[in-house]
Amino acid sequence: MHMADALLTPEVGGTMWLVSGAAVAVASRAVRRSADSRQVPLMGVLGAFVFAAQMINVSIPGTGSSGHFAGGLLLAILLGPHPAFLTIASVLVVQALFFADGGLLALGANIFNMGFVACYLVYPLIYRPLAGVEASGFRRRAVTWLAAILALQLGALGVVLETTASGIAELPFTAFLAAMQPIHLAIGIVEGLITVAVVEFVARAEPGLVDPAARQTGRRVLAPLAIAAALISGALSWFASADPDGLEWSIARLTGEAEIAVPENAAHRAAAELQGRAALLPDYAFPGADEAAEPGWSTPNAGTTVSGLVGGTLTLLLAVAIGWALRLRRNRLSAWPR
Amino acid sequence: MSHHRVVVEAVRFAYPDGTWALDGVSFELGHGESVAVIGANGAGKSTLLLHLNGILTADSGRIVVGDLPVAHGTLTHLRRTVGTVFQDPDDQLFMPTVFDDVAFGPLNLGMPEADCRARVRDCLERVGAWHLRDRPPHRLSGGEKRRVAVAAVLAMSPDILLLDEPSTGLDPRGRRQVIELLRGFAHTKLVVTHDLDLVLELCPRTIVLHEGRVAADGPSRTLLGDAALLERCGLEVPVAARPCPRCGFAPGLAEG
Amino acid sequence: MNGGGHSLLDLGTLDRLGQGDSAIHRIDARAKLAVTLAFVLCVVSFDKHAVGDLLPFATFPIVLLAVSGVPVRFVLRRLAIVAPFAVLVGVFNPLLDREVVASVAGIGISGGWLSFVSILVRFALTIGALLILVATTPVPALGRAALRMGAPRVFVTQLLSLYRYLFLLAEESRRTLTAYRLRVPHDRPPSWRAFAAILGQLLLRAVARARRIHEAMLCRGFDGEWRLIATPRMSGRDWLFAVGWLGFFAVLRLVFPAHALGLLLVGG
Numbered sequence: 001m002h003m004a005d006a007l008l009t010p011e012v013g014g015t016m017w018l019v020s021g022a023a024v025a026v027a028s029r030a031v032r033r034s035a036d037s038r039q040v041p042l043m044g045v046l047g048a049f050v051f052a053a054q055m056i057n058v059s060i061p062g063t064g065s066s067g068h069f070a071g072g073l074l075l076a077i078l079l080g081p082h083p084a085f086l087t088i089a090s091v092l093v094v095q096a097l098f099f100a101d102g103g104l105l106a107l108g109a110n111i112f113n114m115g116f117v118a119c120y121l122v123y124p125l126i127y128r129p130l131a132g133v134e135a136s137g138f139r140r141r142a143v144t145w146l147a148a149i150l151a152l153q154l155g156a157l158g159v160v161l162e163t164t165a166s167g168i169a170e171l172p173f174t175a176f177l178a179a180m181q182p183i184h185l186a187i188g189i190v191e192g193l194i195t196v197a198v199v200e201f202v203a204r205a206e207p208g209l210v211d212p213a214a215r216q217t218g219r220r221v222l223a224p225l226a227i228a229a230a231l232i233s234g235a236l237s238w239f240a241s242a243d244p245d246g247l248e249w250s251i252a253r254l255t256g257e258a259e260i261a262v263p264e265n266a267a268h269r270a271a272a273e274l275q276g277r278a279a280l281l282p283d284y285a286f287p288g289a290d291e292a293a294e295p296g297w298s299t300p301n302a303g304t305t306v307s308g309l310v311g312g313t314l315t316l317l318l319a320v321a322i323g324w325a326l327r328l329r330r331n332r333l334s335a336w337p338r
Numbered sequence: 339m340s341h342h343r344v345v346v347e348a349v350r351f352a353y354p355d356g357t358w359a360l361d362g363v364s365f366e367l368g369h370g371e372s373v374a375v376i377g378a379n380g381a382g383k384s385t386l387l388l389h390l391n392g393i394l395t396a397d398s399g400r401i402v403v404g405d406l407p408v409a410h411g412t413l414t415h416l417r418r419t420v421g422t423v424f425q426d427p428d429d430q431l432f433m434p435t436v437f438d439d440v441a442f443g444p445l446n447l448g449m450p451e452a453d454c455r456a457r458v459r460d461c462l463e464r465v466g467a468w469h470l471r472d473r474p475p476h477r478l479s480g481g482e483k484r485r486v487a488v489a490a491v492l493a494m495s496p497d498i499l500l501l502d503e504p505s506t507g508l509d510p511r512g513r514r515q516v517i518e519l520l521r522g523f524a525h526t527k528l529v530v531t532h533d534l535d536l537v538l539e540l541c542p543r544t545i546v547l548h549e550g551r552v553a554a555d556g557p558s559r560t561l562l563g564d565a566a567l568l569e570r571c572g573l574e575v576p577v578a579a580r581p582c583p584r585c586g587f588a589p590g591l592a593e594g
Numbered sequence: 595m596n597g598g599g600h601s602l603l604d605l606g607t608l609d610r611l612g613q614g615d616s617a618i619h620r621i622d623a624r625a626k627l628a629v630t631l632a633f634v635l636c637v638v639s640f641d642k643h644a645v646g647d648l649l650p651f652a653t654f655p656i657v658l659l660a661v662s663g664v665p666v667r668f669v670l671r672r673l674a675i676v677a678p679f680a681v682l683v684g685v686f687n688p689l690l691d692r693e694v695v696a697s698v699a700g701i702g703i704s705g706g707w708l709s710f711v712s713i714l715v716r717f718a719l720t721i722g723a724l725l726i727l728v729a730t731t732p733v734p735a736l737g738r739a740a741l742r743m744g745a746p747r748v749f750v751t752q753l754l755s756l757y758r759y760l761f762l763l764a765e766e767s768r769r770t771l772t773a774y775r776l777r778v779p780h781d782r783p784p785s786w787r788a789f790a791a792i793l794g795q796l797l798l799r800a801v802a803r804a805r806r807i808h809e810a811m812l813c814r815g816f817d818g819e820w821r822l823i824a825t826p827r828m829s830g831r832d833w834l835f836a837v838g839w840l841g842f843f844a845v846l847r848l849v850f851p852a853h854a855l856g857l858l859l860v861g862g
Contacts, residue, residue, distance in 0.1 A: 004680040006717035010639045028746035037818040041432065041807035044755025049800040051760055052767035053793055057783035069793070090752045094760065097728045097736070098608050100676045100721045104634045168642050168713060169683045170690040170706060176683070190786045197790030198797060205798055306696050308646025311856030315650035322653070326660035330616075393809045414815070422813045428762055429806040434734035434754040441823050446815030451823055474734065476761040477613065494814060 002095075003110050003159055005103030009166040015235040016162065017108030022231060023116055023224040024089055030082040039083055046075060047087045051094065058190060070155075072118025073127065073148045074195045078202070080212055081119040085224075088115035112228075113158035118151040120224045126150060141196050148192035149185065156184035342369040342404065342497045342526045344390065349399035351385060359385040361550035362399070367498075372527040374537040374558060377547035378572025383530045384425075386547070387500050390528065391422045403498065418447065421496030421525075425503040427483035431475035436467065436486050439475065443494040461489040465519055481512025488519060498526045505533045534562055534576035546571050604672065605764065611664055611729040618662035618730045622825075622832040623739035629654075629839045630727045634720045636843045643695070643708040646852045648715045654839060655722045664729040672725055673718060684713035733757045738825050751820040759803075767796055
């Protein structure tokens with residue numbers, strides 16, 4: 001469920017970057033202050049462990065498909081929220097770099113959806129208070145399982161919200177939600193079972209590894225949450241004041257898009273198509289007419305669209321030609337005896 | 339001359355489950371000596387090594403490195419004096435590039451950057467690995483990893499080298515290079531190993547550990563030819579010390 | 595879901611490419627990172643229906659590909675592997691937005707098709723640029739660049755130690771999975787039970803390794819602070835690279851040369 005650059009606007013992607021960046025800064029300070037030098041190699045190796053675990057597919061029963069292990073909650077249980085958040089964030093950065101999962105702009109959103117949610121929402125607010133301090137028992141297992149499911153559900157919700165708020169994809173909120181949540185429920189159930197089983201396994205072999213954070217005070221864990229809430233609401237109100245229609249439009253998308261999504265009837269479509277074909281030579285407009293890139297997208301101007309397409313294709317061809325020439329030159333140079 | 343010596347006196351150490359890993363171990367290393375510690379798995383070799391670099395603390399007994407006893411307050415000094423080359427170079431090379439890894443120790447000692455660069459270059463050149471400086475450790479061969487690990491330890495300019503299984507996992511050529519490399523060092527050396535042929539080449543003296551105690555301590559040529567002793571300690575006579583199957587000539591006994 | 599293409603082979607290929615040598619490889623990582631970030635921001639800041647205005651941006655990845663010698667086929671294959679999510683979400687645009695906004699040679703183009711193509715172009719440009727960045731820059735250099743550009747030291751430490759042990763643990767998990775496969779009759783992915791057992795083993799081994807690494811770190815004077823030797827200053831060529839590309843992006847973003855060219859040819 002990696003968010004992609006192509007589906008994000010700079011406003012949404014930038015806000016998520018700010019939130020995740022601030023959380024990384026807070027977590028880094030907290031880890032540095034804890035001054036346990038054992039954490040440094042442990043976080044590094046456990047990050048590599050999660051990465052390695054994600055390279056193995058696991059079958060999702062009942063669906064015939066397979067998924068990957070997210071591991072956010074497991075790390076929070078093993079390391080405590082701050083180190084776990086940094087570890088997950090580092091895994092996502094490396095995935096973005098090596099597997100092109102998501103992209104650079106989407107990194108903020110991905111760190112939020114898969115790291116922040118598990119470590120700073122689900123772990124301190126759901127898992128910690130409900131699981132209790134005693135080391136085993138049915139309640140603890142059930143809470144771990146539900147918390148893992150919840151973390152994945154909220155993460156998927158994050159993807160839907162970010163996509164819809166960006167509005168690059170036309171997919172209506174409700175339809176997207178209806179697709180994402182059940183898929184991630186199935187994955188979450190398996191993720192939860194695995195998390196429970198691994199925690200049990202580790203607790204049996206090395207009890208000291210599980211829940212080291214249970215003995216610490218939980219207050220500072222709420223700091224990233226408060227900062228995130230402040231940043232997101234700040235960004236929302238800033239965009240709202242800069243472009244009131246934009247926010248209204250976003251909210252309209254979130255609530256009422258389903259009705260607009262009803263397919264048009266065939267007659268209407270045919271008429272529209274005819275009209276489109278009839279306009280053989282649309283007026284050309286001058287460049288810069290549709291510069292406004294606010295969330296309330298303007299309807300594209302037909303003239304600029306066509307001239308832009310033609311010009312863009314030409315420049316693309318030109319770029320390819322330049323690249324080809326450069327590559328030829330490079331190959332000739334490297335073939336030359338030195 | 340006395341400050342590169344190591345004294346181990348009646349050291350005992352039990353693991354949390356109560357088994358005695360070291361049960362009264364005593365020996366002395368003189369300045370510039372090269373000594374092998376051999377023994378079956380679980381004989382206490384690695385535990386002994388972890389005591390000499392201060393990772394583990396003895397339950398009783400005394401260890402003196404140089405002129406200072408190993409204690410909590412002397413650990414910084416100890417880690418400058420004693421360099422440990424661990425068994426798995428992947429555990430030891432934890433920095434993203436070879437250069438950064440060799441620079442890690444000197445930087446921790448507070449060495450200025452310019453001196454540190456020079457030191458890194460010097461150490462990498464001594465092990466013949468300067469050309470590998472920008473490589474990440476996972477792009478090195480086994481032998482290269484081992485040589486870089488040695489360089490990283492040399493960069494701390496220790497007086498005493500502890501080597502844990504320096505030849506495991508290496509192909510014959512890599513093993514040969516490491517042996518030649520170690521032979522060139524004048525440091526006081528303690529080598530923990532299963533590679534008894536390496537012992538014959540590198541260490542004139544051998545300490546045999548068995549169930550947490552010193553079973554024998556003497557010239558390698560003599561001890562490694564003693565089939566009964568080695569058998570009792572879960573080892574066997576190395577090929578190089580076996581009598582020639584044709585003529586019956588026994589190299590170990592000839593020199594011992 | 596990650597697209598399923600997480601193979602050790604690809605990981606190794608990209609890493610090896612990053613260790614290569616070319617005019618692009620030799621540019622300071624800070625310059626490359628800053629230019630790539632600016633590139634991504636420029637591309638995603640266009641109107642959702644923009645296609646023509648985006649195409650000239652392809653100059654950046656194409657030139658970098660050509661000069662660096664990174665195989666084009668590798669980048670295209672990688673793009674194809676991660677494409678499904680963006681494509682799946684975007685493919686509804688043509689169905690939902692049918693308003694005809696332009697016509698070329700008598701065929702009407704709807705806003706939905708335009709925005710769908712725009713998503714594909716954005717995707718190819720942003721991810722392509724990122725892949726090329728990694729294929730021309732060693733990760734340790736990227737980490738240093740991030741550190742110099744203000745990323746928290748603890749986080750950069752974490753990133754670089756993750757990178758250090760990635761290949762080792764990936765190989766370990768591959769071996770464990772092979773051992774599992776050799777003992778099951780079918781060729782399906784492991785059930786959650788088997789997976790949890792595999793994971794538990796891997797985890798305990800990872801923790802033991804972390805402990806040994808910590809011992810090795812202590813032996814070399816580790817006190818909790820991770821120190822790196824500073825990177826050299828950016829050279830004139832690095833600055834030229836950064837300023838040149840940033841200027842080029844600014845021109846593309848503000849002047850829309852594609853329009854001008856198109857007007858000249860079509861509407862002139």
